[in-house]
Each structure stands twice: as structure tokens, then as C-alpha cells.
Amino acid sequence: MDAAVIRETVRGRWSADSGAALEGLSRLVEIPALSPSFDAEWETTRQLHAAVDHVRSYLDALDVPGASTDVVELPGRTPVLLLDVPATGDARTDETVVVYGHLDKQPAAGEWSPGLGPWTPVVKDGRLYGRGAGDDGYAAYAAATALEALHAGGGAHARTVVLLETCEESGSRDLGAYLEHLRPRLGEVGLVVCLDTSGVDYERLWLATSLRGMVSFDLSVRVLTSGVHSGHGSGLVPSSFRILRELLDRVEDPRTGRLHLPELVTEVPADRLAEVHAAGDALAPTLPLVDGMRYAHDDVADLVLANTWSTTMSVTGADGLPPLPEAGNVLRPYTSVKLSFRLPPTVDADTALAALTRVLTTDPPFGAQVEITRTDAATGWNANPRAGWLESTLDEVGDEVFGLPWRALGLGGTIPFLGLFGRAYPDAQFVVTGPRGPGNNAHVPDEWLHLEQTERVTEAVARIIHAHARS
Missing domain, CATH: 3.30.70.360 (Alpha-Beta Plaits)
Structure with a gap:
């Protein structure tokens, strides 16, 4: 694998000048594809379908040998878009890689700043503004770009299926039915990459390893x-x-x-305790406390564990x-x-x-x-112990892509799709990550995506998928 070509390809796709991924995501921002909880008439308005059609057109144009797309829509349920890419000739063939993202969105949720709007993509100061840019439209384009980069750079990948649902912002209430329906089609899933979480900063790769x-x-x-x-x-x-x-x-x-x-x-598992102590003060909370109010604990690690x-x-x-x-x-x-x-x-x-x-x-x-x-x-979710190949790859990615060690964190909230994937594939390796971080404004006005961090996360995903193919 030529790491320089991987990086060059990724940067080209996310370039603010003429990047195809950035352009495709910008057009996706323009589609008010509200999740069913916010659009009871979604079957009639068909904005979710418009988002699926738009992303499918982008995926159909990929320069990836053997890639195919399909839209699966069970009766009465929101559609799912699949990109299915066969394994490269030198990759393992006993496992499937699933990359997850979603295309449904939150509503505008109030007044946006002058010059910005929920359905108006704006690139400014290294950010793409617009509803769905960071939560979670980038996932489709990051996954596609990672696969393109692997082919351009001579990398390998097992059979990879990009699964994009349209009901995540409504609690992924349809996803369980689709995972069951697609079980024979997906086969033995050995690696799940979920691109829909946030980190503590925009400097390093952050992995979510548990959810309450x-x-x-x-x-x-x-x-x-x-x-x-x-x-x-x-x-x-x-x-x-x-x-x-x-x-x-x-x-x-x-x-x-x-x-x-x-x-x-x-009891808190030993590996989760170690992750909290490794991250240290980077996980310190910053909540809007009133004057005189104290946190429930003085120690950062105690605070993090109380929250997770x-x-x-x-x-x-x-x-x-x-x-x-x-x-x-x-x-x-x-x-x-x-x-x-x-x-x-x-x-x-x-x-x-x-x-x-x-x-x-x-x-x-x-x-x-x-x-x-x-x-x-x-029920929440707790990641399996990391395989040796994944641990070493994360170390390399931290050093060579981010220039800082990767870190893990538990999340205090509940994300239903992770529990569904965890129960569907209890033996799989999970990489749960994303480029969102502090102040990205998901679910509120002025949502934005950090483009440089998106490049790094995309490159990291490509390298992780390559490492899995050779494991």
C-alpha cells in the first residue's frame, strides 16, 4: 500500500476547490431529509428517498472495480442504501467489513447565524456548514473515499458493504429489521466501522468503546x-x-x-478503566455550571466513570x-x-x-x-477486546496520520444503532469514530463539519480496512 497515494487521494476528494466528496456532501445538505420523528409524512414528501437517490448516484460513479449499489426498502420502513464492494484479490475472503452511516437529519432547530442556513451549504474557515454535514452525511462520502483511496494506492480490503440507514435520528427503529433481513446477504461480519460519533478534540483519532x-x-x-x-x-x-x-x-x-x-x-472492566486513565485530563467536562456549583467529583477519572x-x-x-x-x-x-x-x-x-x-x-x-x-x-454497548492487528494499526494511524496517540472514550448517552450492531455481530471488531468534536452543533443551529479532521478520519478508515484484509 502506498500511503502517500492514499493521503493524496483522500485530500483530493475533500478539497475545498474541487473535491468530489465535498461537492457531493454539499449537495446532500440541500435536501431536507428529515427523520420520520420530524416528518410524519416522509413516505409522501420522499425527502429521505431524495437523499438516498442523490448519494446512490455518487456511489454509482465511483472508480472502484465491481462496486454495486442497492436500495432495500421493507414494507412500511425507511429505506436503506447499500454499497457492496467485492474483496481485492490479495485480501481475506472469510469476513465482511460493514461501514455504517445514516442519511436522515434533524430539523433546522431554530435561527441560524446570518449567511448560514440548514439547507444552504457554506464552506468557511475549514468547515462545511449545513444540517447533516457532520451528522451524518459525511459518512457515506468518507467510506466511499476510503475505498477509492485503497484502490488508487494499491491497498487491500475484504468484501466491504457500506450500509446507510435513514432512521437513525428516530432511534434506528427500522435498523434491527434490516440487520435481520440482510444477515444472509452480509455473511460473516468481522469488522464494523461506525462513522457517527464525536471526539474530545480535532487533534487525534478518538474511538468510542462503550455506550450507556x-x-x-x-x-x-x-x-x-x-x-x-x-x-x-x-x-x-x-x-x-x-x-x-x-x-x-x-x-x-x-x-x-x-x-x-x-x-x-x-463493575467497570479493566480495559475501560485503563482507557480513561490514558486519556487523562483531555476528558475533563466543560458544562455551564452556575456560580458556586461544583461537579459531583473532584477527580477527572471519577467524573468520566460516573458519566459512562x-x-x-x-x-x-x-x-x-x-x-x-x-x-x-x-x-x-x-x-x-x-x-x-x-x-x-x-x-x-x-x-x-x-x-x-x-x-x-x-x-x-x-x-x-x-x-x-x-x-x-x-441496553447499552461495550466493545470487544481489540485484536492485535487493530491495536497495532491504531498506533500506526495515530503516529503517521494524526501525529498524536489515538485515544478511547466511553459515551454517557445511548445510541441504539450500536447496540443493534453489537447484538447482531457479537464477535466482530468495532471501530466507532468520526470527525465531530467540540462545538460542531449537531442537532442545533449552525451545524458544521471539520474538513481537515474528516480527511484524517477518512485516511484512518482506509488504513484500518487494509490492515483487516491482511490480518
Whole structure:
């Protein structure tokens, strides 16, 4: 493999002057391909289909021998675009590489800065502005460019399938059905490259190695059939809020935030601990704290682990509480809260939900009516131990492409597609990365893509796929 040709090809495709990948992505920005959660009429508006058609035209024009595209659309589900490239003659043939991205987008989400707009691509100061540029339209073009670069530079690759879904921003609710449907077609998947995460900076390659799971539901406590004057009822009937507090204390220590239920906690694996300590202060959070507020821990490593491997409970909404100006002297009939639990990556979400339901609804104080509704559960993901070939390749990429050692991080959020891939291919090697970083504004106004980091990530993907082919 000629590394210089790989780099030259990648830079040419992402060039702000005449780069085909940058031009194709810019045109994709112009398509308001809103995810189904934001466009209930997506089957009629067909903007998702327009995005698929646009990217497919680009992929069909690739100078990659044997490459073919296909659009798969199961009844009632959003379409999936596939690019299928056969293995090179000198590559392993027993495994398939899957490269993942998505083409659906978030809405405009407010007012953009002067001269910018969600559907108007603008290249400025080394960035491409526009909705879907960084989340996640670049993935299709980065994957295609990596394959083009490998062929131009004499590199190798196993059979590689680029899978682009159109429902990620709606929780990838269709992806599971497609992974099952495509299982015979994809065969034995040995490497999954997911291009849809962020790093801590734009200086090095960042890999996500774990995601927390999530459980959420509405918890309601009812004590009366209707409200009564607090002077008449207080002291006779405990308030619904008091009972709610007691129930929540069954689950969480209000002083430390620790969860009492063994089904909700786990030990942090040694390799994840090592990754946190290797990254050091680079992972320090920067949240908009009010004056005088402190973080929950003083040590950066403790903060990171609390965000990525601890279970946390958050009240994210409430009902039964009138606005303060309208609140009178009333013993209210009920209090309801929306509870969100972030779970360690290896905790089973369904088991956690069952445990929470049992603890919160069994023997309620004073016989109050307690109800749990609108439940949702998603198990997290934890990467397999890295193979030797991948570890050494990452070291080379860090040194030769970025000039800094690569680093890994766990993510405190939940990304359903990774859990789906992890369960579909439990023995595969995972490379979960992307060029997004601080301030990229995904999901909010002025979204942008860092073009130089995109070049480096694309080159890294090419080299990783080449190394897999020879492993």
C-alpha cells in the first residue's frame, strides 16, 4: 500500500476547490431529509428517498472495480442504501467489513447565524456548514473515499458493504429489521466501522468503546380523586409529593446519588478503566455550571466513570404541579414525574426496568395508587477486546496520520444503532469514530463539519480496512 497515494487521494476528494466528496456532501445538505420523528409524512414528501437517490448516484460513479449499489426498502420502513464492494484479490475472503452511516437529519432547530442556513451549504474557515454535514452525511462520502483511496494506492480490503440507514435520528427503529433481513446477504461480519460519533478534540483519532443504556418511564402517585383545600386535608392525607420522594429514595440515595438496586450497577472492566486513565485530563467536562456549583467529583477519572459506567437517575419532566403563579393552598390529587435512568453499558435494560417497576410499585406508602406508564428500555454497548492487528494499526494511524496517540472514550448517552450492531455481530471488531468534536452543533443551529479532521478520519478508515484484509 502506498500511503502517500492514499493521503493524496483522500485530500483530493475533500478539497475545498474541487473535491468530489465535498461537492457531493454539499449537495446532500440541500435536501431536507428529515427523520420520520420530524416528518410524519416522509413516505409522501420522499425527502429521505431524495437523499438516498442523490448519494446512490455518487456511489454509482465511483472508480472502484465491481462496486454495486442497492436500495432495500421493507414494507412500511425507511429505506436503506447499500454499497457492496467485492474483496481485492490479495485480501481475506472469510469476513465482511460493514461501514455504517445514516442519511436522515434533524430539523433546522431554530435561527441560524446570518449567511448560514440548514439547507444552504457554506464552506468557511475549514468547515462545511449545513444540517447533516457532520451528522451524518459525511459518512457515506468518507467510506466511499476510503475505498477509492485503497484502490488508487494499491491497498487491500475484504468484501466491504457500506450500509446507510435513514432512521437513525428516530432511534434506528427500522435498523434491527434490516440487520435481520440482510444477515444472509452480509455473511460473516468481522469488522464494523461506525462513522457517527464525536471526539474530545480535532487533534487525534478518538474511538468510542462503550455506550450507556437507558430506561425511562412516567411514575404517577395518586392520593385523592380530586384536590382539596390544604387547610382541610393536610395532615390527614400524606401529599403525593411526599410519597413520591419516599418511593424515589427506595431507588437512589439522595445524598450520594448511588443506586440501591443491584440490577442497575456493575463493575467497570479493566480495559475501560485503563482507557480513561490514558486519556487523562483531555476528558475533563466543560458544562455551564452556575456560580458556586461544583461537579459531583473532584477527580477527572471519577467524573468520566460516573458519566459512562455509573447508573444515574434524572427527573426530566413533571405533571400535577401547577405553575408557581397559579399554585394555591391545595392538597393536590397526584404527582407524576418522568424518570430517566442511564445504565452502565453491560447492564440489561429489561432486567433493570423490571427491578425498578417491582421496587416502585410494591407496597406503596399509605396504600397510594402508583402507576408506571410509557416505558422505554435500551441496553447499552461495550466493545470487544481489540485484536492485535487493530491495536497495532491504531498506533500506526495515530503516529503517521494524526501525529498524536489515538485515544478511547466511553459515551454517557445511548445510541441504539450500536447496540443493534453489537447484538447482531457479537464477535466482530468495532471501530466507532468520526470527525465531530467540540462545538460542531449537531442537532442545533449552525451545524458544521471539520474538513481537515474528516480527511484524517477518512485516511484512518482506509488504513484500518487494509490492515483487516491482511490480518
